[in-house]
Amino acid sequence: MKLNRTFGILLASTAFFGLANSAFALDGNEVLAKINAALEMSQAKLAAASVEVDGDNVTLTGATLTVSSAPQPLSLGDISLEEVAEDEGSYDIGKVTFQDLNVDKDGTKVTASDIYMTNMHVPATPDLSTVSNMLLAETFHVGPFSVAANGKEVFSASETNANYSIDDDETKVDFDMAITGLKADLSTVPDPKSQEAIKALGLETVAGEITMKGDWTMADGKMTISEYAFDFNDIGRIDLNMSLSGYTPALIKSMQEAxxxxxxxxDKAAGQQALGMSMMGLMAQLSYNGASIRFDDAGITAKVLDYAGKQQGVDGKQFAQSIKGMLPMMLGQLNMPDLQTQIVSAANAFLDDPKSLTVSAEPAQPLPFPQIMGAGMGNPADLVKTLNVKVTAND
Structure with a gap:
């Protein structure tokens, strides 16, 4: 009797855990639906020929992404969602892996491998009120990428990494991006005149990297790009940075709705005209905090001066001197004495010893965009003073 009762308990336990397992099993179609609910804000939709679940993994077979602005859906192949966990209606995905890209059309072949995202959060109710209600992944990675034309590689990158991190109170997002191992083959440029300049400047092959860093605070909509740099060997580094306020979730939502x-x-023409007017109105909510652009020379300036001088029958140093002589007269038309003096001083220093050039516009306090546009149309000279425009060299 005891044995029968024990056996009965075991059967009941097995049945219970089996039912529990079934009740808490992942619903792959529900995961896809939640992803699409979040993508809807960006006018995009992810579809799959089939959805398969294996434990906590979901596979989307024959996936396609439709974006309203694109003429046709983008084929993504198979997408693997690993370590998928449900949390009160939202989903956390440990890793999203995409199929390698291999497109060969009209003599152009594009390939990319090792494409994935990690720690993706799919919100239960997507909106822009908090970071936890947004579709975000902590990292996005692409391995080797290349573009070939008629069998010859013309552009490639070793690796692309993008990262997002969220503050504990979910009010600020920090982000960075790096595209490394960039190579571009300019020797195939068809225009003879361009090809002549490319050879003279030693730019048949260009190599370098692109990096970006910034942060976004949701409460005041302050968006800061602290670094956006294009750094190429034997050429130089161009670094842009800027900051604006008012880019709030509410503004983003209004832009999406527009x-x-x-x-x-x-009526597409009428739609675009209305969109332009709407965007002008929405831009009025933004304020400009400051921006700058800096160029650090790595040898290209001397080559450009030599090449341009040769066209005039002089060497690079002589050509630089001729620029210095003409610059004050050319800038006189601006009718901005202070700015003209800065430009001439910076240009002279840079041409004598090419190290760096910086142009900045850092106002004493944030300026609403309508004020900037009004000043620009009224008196550009006053705008230059208001923006506190400065031009410096070799600093």
Whole structure:
């Protein structure tokens, strides 16, 4: 009797855990639906020929991404979602792996491998009120990428990495991106005149990297790009940075709605015109905090001066001197004495010893965009002072 009762308990336990397992099993179609609910804000939709679940993994077979602005869906192949966990209606995905890209069309072949995202959060109710309600992944990675034309590689990159990190109070997002191992083959440029300049400047092959860093605070919509640099060997480094306020979740939502309304308008021309007017109105909510652009020379300036001088029958140093002589007269038309003095001083220093050039516009306090546009149309000289424009060299 005891044995029968024990056996009965075991059977009941097995049945219970089996039912529990079934009740808490992942619903792959629900995961896809939640992803699409979040993508809807960007006017995009992810579809799959089939959805398969294996434990906590979901596979989307024959996936395609449709974006409203694109003429046709983008084929993504198979997508693997690993370590998928449900949390009160939202989903956390440990890793999203995409199929290698291999497209060969009209003599152009594009390949990319090792494409994935990690720690993706799919919100239960997507909106822009908090970071936890947004579709975000902590990292995005692409391995070797290349573009070949007629069998010859013309562009490639070793690796692309993008990272996002969220503050504990979910009010600020920090981000960075790096594209490393960039190579571009300019020897195939068809225009003879361009090819002559490319050879003279030693730019048949260009190599370098692109990096970016920044942060976004949701409460005041302050977006700061602290680094956006293009750094190429034997050429130089161009670094842009900027900061603006007012880019709030509410503004982003209004912009998305304006785009959606324009796209739904059967009269495309009228839709685009209305969109332009809407965007002008929305831009009025933004404030400009400051920006700058800096160039650090790595040898290209001397080559450019030599090449341009040769066209005039002089060497690079002589050509630099001729620029210095003409610059004050050329800038006189601006009718901005202070700025003209800065430009001439910086240009003279840079041409004598090419190290760096920096142009900055850092106002004493944030300026609303309508104020900047009004000043620009009224008196550009006053705008230059208001923006506190400075031009310096070799600093």
């Amino acid at each position: 785009v959606k309304t324009a796209e739904q308008n059967p």
